[in-house]
Amino acid sequence: MDKILISGNWVCGEAAIRAGCRFYAGYPITPQNELTEYMAEHMRRVEGGTFIQAESEIAAINMVLGASAAGARAMTSSSSPGISLKQEGISALAADELPAVIVNMMRGGPGLGNILPSQGDYFQATRGGGHGDYRTIVLAPSSVQELADLTMDAFDLADAYRNPVMILGDGMTGQMMEPVVFGKPRPRRYSEKYVLKGCGEGKSRFVRGLILDALRMEEHNWKLARKYSVIAQKEVRFETFRTGNAKLVIIAYGIAARIAKGAINRLRDSGYRVGLIRPITLWPFPAQIIRDTAERIGNFLVFEMSAGQMLEDVKLALEGRARVSFYGRPGGVVPTPAELAKAIVQEYQR
Amino acid sequence: MKKVFSRPKSLKNTAFHYCAGCGHSITHRLICDAIDQLGIRGITIGVPPAGCAVLAYNYFDVDMLEAPHGRGCAVATGIKRTLPDRVVFSYQGDGDLAAIGTAETFHAANRGDNITVIFINNAVYGMTGGQMAPTTLLGMTSTTSPPGRSATLDGHPIRMSEVLAGLDGVRYIERCAVNTPRNILRAGRAIRKAFQYQMDGVGFTMIEVLSQCPTNWKMTPAESCRWIDEVMTKTFPVGVIKDTGKGGTHAD
Ligand SMILES: Cc1ncc(C[n+]2csc(CCOP(=O)(O)OP(=O)(O)O)c2C)c(N)n1
Ligand code: SF4
Numbered sequence: 001m002d003k004i005l006i007s008g009n010w011v012c013g014e015a016a017i018r019a020g021c022r023f024y025a026g027y028p029i030t031p032q033n034e035l036t037e038y039m040a041e042h043m044r045r046v047e048g049g050t051f052i053q054a055e056s057e058i059a060a061i062n063m064v065l066g067a068s069a070a071g072a073r074a075m076t077s078s079s080s081p082g083i084s085l086k087q088e089g090i091s092a093l094a095a096d097e098l099p100a101v102i103v104n105m106m107r108g109g110p111g112l113g114n115i116l117p118s119q120g121d122y123f124q125a126t127r128g129g130g131h132g133d134y135r136t137i138v139l140a141p142s143s144v145q146e147l148a149d150l151t152m153d154a155f156d157l158a159d160a161y162r163n164p165v166m167i168l169g170d171g172m173t174g175q176m177m178e179p180v181v182f183g184k185p186r187p188r189r190y191s192e193k194y195v196l197k198g199c200g201e202g203k204s205r206f207v208r209g210l211i212l213d214a215l216r217m218e219e220h221n222w223k224l225a226r227k228y229s230v231i232a233q234k235e236v237r238f239e240t241f242r243t244g245n246a247k248l249v250i251i252a253y254g255i256a257a258r259i260a261k262g263a264i265n266r267l268r269d270s271g272y273r274v275g276l277i278r279p280i281t282l283w284p285f286p287a288q289i290i291r292d293t294a295e296r297i298g299n300f301l302v303f304e305m306s307a308g309q310m311l312e313d314v315k316l317a318l319e320g321r322a323r324v325s326f327y328g329r330p331g332g333v334v335p336t337p338a339e340l341a342k343a344i345v346q347e348y349q350r
Numbered sequence: 351m352k353k354v355f356s357r358p359k360s361l362k363n364t365a366f367h368y369c370a371g372c373g374h375s376i377t378h379r380l381i382c383d384a385i386d387q388l389g390i391r392g393i394t395i396g397v398p399p400a401g402c403a404v405l406a407y408n409y410f411d412v413d414m415l416e417a418p419h420g421r422g423c424a425v426a427t428g429i430k431r432t433l434p435d436r437v438v439f440s441y442q443g444d445g446d447l448a449a450i451g452t453a454e455t456f457h458a459a460n461r462g463d464n465i466t467v468i469f470i471n472n473a474v475y476g477m478t479g480g481q482m483a484p485t486t487l488l489g490m491t492s493t494t495s496p497p498g499r500s501a502t503l504d505g506h507p508i509r510m511s512e513v514l515a516g517l518d519g520v521r522y523i524e525r526c527a528v529n530t531p532r533n534i535l536r537a538g539r540a541i542r543k544a545f546q547y548q549m550d551g552v553g554f555t556m557i558e559v560l561s562q563c564p565t566n567w568k569m570t571p572a573e574s575c576r577w578i579d580e581v582m583t584k585t586f587p588v589g590v591i592k593d594t595g596k597g598g599t600h601a602d
Contacts, residue, residue: 022432023428023431023432025428050431050432052427052431052461054424054457055453055454055456055457056453058421058424058453058454059421059424059453059454059457060424062417062418062421062424062425062428062454063424063425063427063428063431064428065415065417065418065421065424065425065428066397066415066417066424066425066426066427066428066429066430066432067428067429067431067432068428069415069428069429070395070428070429070432070433070436071432071433072432074428088418088421089418089421092418096415096416196395196413196414196415196429197395197413197433197436198392198393198394198395198412198413198433198436198437199391199392199411199412199413200392200393201392202392204391204410204411204412204413204414205413205414206407206413206414206415206416207414207415207416208398208407208414208415208416209416210400210404210405210416
């Protein structure tokens with residue numbers, strides 16, 4: 001199969017189209033504009049493909065809501081401040097049990113922040129972000145190849161659970177170029193019975209998030225909660241790297257994990273026994289592997305391009321079973337492997 | 351004996367939750383009549399709002415997808431672009447369409463999205479208890495304009511139909527009322543025409559309906575109906591605002 005050199009933002013668009021995405025609405029924001037532009041160019045290539053440059057992120061996600069209910073594989077993308085605006089629609093998608101893929105190429109925040117790569121939206125992504133008792137499946141790619149693969153997977157997961165799925169990348173993953181081989185598109189498995197397309201001769205249906213009766217609303221919340229617990233059991237993904245005989249294990253995701261691998265390779269060459277656990281799904285969080293690793297290893301270091309957000313999930317997973325320290329660079333700073341290696345050595349020698 | 355009046359087929363046989371004298375229920379009927387007359391029940395998808403009509407899916411016997419407050423036009427756009435051969439309408443109040451959802455409405459209209467908006471203008475936020483809307487008349491009291499709406503403090507009532515009519519993507523807008531038998535018949539024809547235009551692929555259409563809200567206006571239903579003629583139409587004159595569809599004829 002052909003290997004092509006392509007940027008993360010483009011690959012995300014291409015993988016989406018190959019996965020059968022036929023509706024994209026977005027609003028420009030750096031550093032993910034290339035994705036919106038890619039969709040503008042290439043959606044017209046496929047039959048029934050719709051591209052809309054929406055007037056805002058709020059409009060874009062609500063267009064996705066309509067398109068998803070009408071049966072299209074639908075996607076929108078943005079970066080941090082724009083994702084804040086999309087949260088209304090993500091909550092609505094979750095309430096309505098509608099599939100959709102939302103890409104967030106994170107940048108420095110809070111507020112307008114800057115346009116540099118960051119991981120400051122972990123809380124927002126993994127805690128729901130919008131209002132109400134709901135969950136978003138969150139996938140965190142750490143290479144352009146993985147971005148391609150996870151984008152395709154995201155549509156399948158969204159359909160399988162009828163739930164919004166977020167791809168949580170960052171400005172760097174979006175803009176770097178790497179060789180990619182596309183996986184085979186899989187046929188869509190999504191029952192027509194969920195598609196709202198006019199009732200024909202049959203009974204009319206409605207899809208709504210408003211449930212005024214408290215007991216029925218509670219029932220709906222428990223139904224969603226049961227679905228989330230199935231996802232939490234079945235969909236956890238992670239990678240372990242050189243944890244075999246490690247004395248210290250780094251926990252990092254996305255681009256930070258990439259940097260961590262560089263640091264670990266250097267340190268291993270100089271005899272330091274360090275390894276990495278890389279969560280690929282941020283929700284559901286791979287707590288079990290961290291807990292299991294703590295049986296053998298007493299020292300963890302969480303590394304994030306934030307002031308420490310995933311750190312909380314790691315602590316919850318460890319429940320005090322092991323020491324955990326933190327190294328972070330928020331605000332759009334991308335540390336080098338050498339810088340991280342220094343921080344690791346300090347911790348290692350404690 | 352000849353039957354001259356009956357429940358439209360596309361209106362579910364359910365009692366409305368609306369207050370006595372409310373214009374929402376009349377407008378629902380008119381939409382269902384239009385759907386029946388055009389024979390489009392099976393291909394119609396409605397988008398109800400947040401607002402007193404939030405439960406509209408309990409009444410319309412067509413497929414419906416609820417939109418978050420104000421986002422009706424964006425949701426309708428998503429549906430229509432995915433299923434271009436369906437008839438898609440959003441149903442929105444003035445708070446929904448002219449405040450929180452102004453941008454979505456304006457841009458769907460400007461893109462000329464081939465959808466129909468039924469815009470209920472009752473000059474207040476009904477559902478949340480009678481607060482000031484963008485359409486509240488000058489001097490009109492509401493729970494958030496207790497001394498009466500003041501142009502300097504609160505701005506002027508927005509004539510959305512006239513504002514949207516200035517956009518090239520808009521093909522047909524008519525302001526109607528549901529306060530008298532004559533106006534009701536006329537509103538019904540306008541709604542049918544808007545749906546017909548959509549079926550013809552003409553572009554964005556909107557029917558504004560001046561709709562009585564006796565509860566929040568603190569009037570009897572009869573007083574509300576009179577108030578529309580005597581006061582409300584001074585700020586919001588009824589009639590065709592724009593019609594560039596085929597023929598360009600009046601809904602009458
Ligand atoms: C995001 C959001 N903000 C506020 C509300 C509360 N809310 C519900 S309906 C409504 C206003 C309804 O007024 P209007 O659109 O004029 O419709 P009416 O009730 O008069 O028919 C508001 C503010 C909401 N549901 N969602
Ligand atoms: S509050 Fe007003 S708009 Fe709402 S149902 Fe009652 S009369 Fe109708």
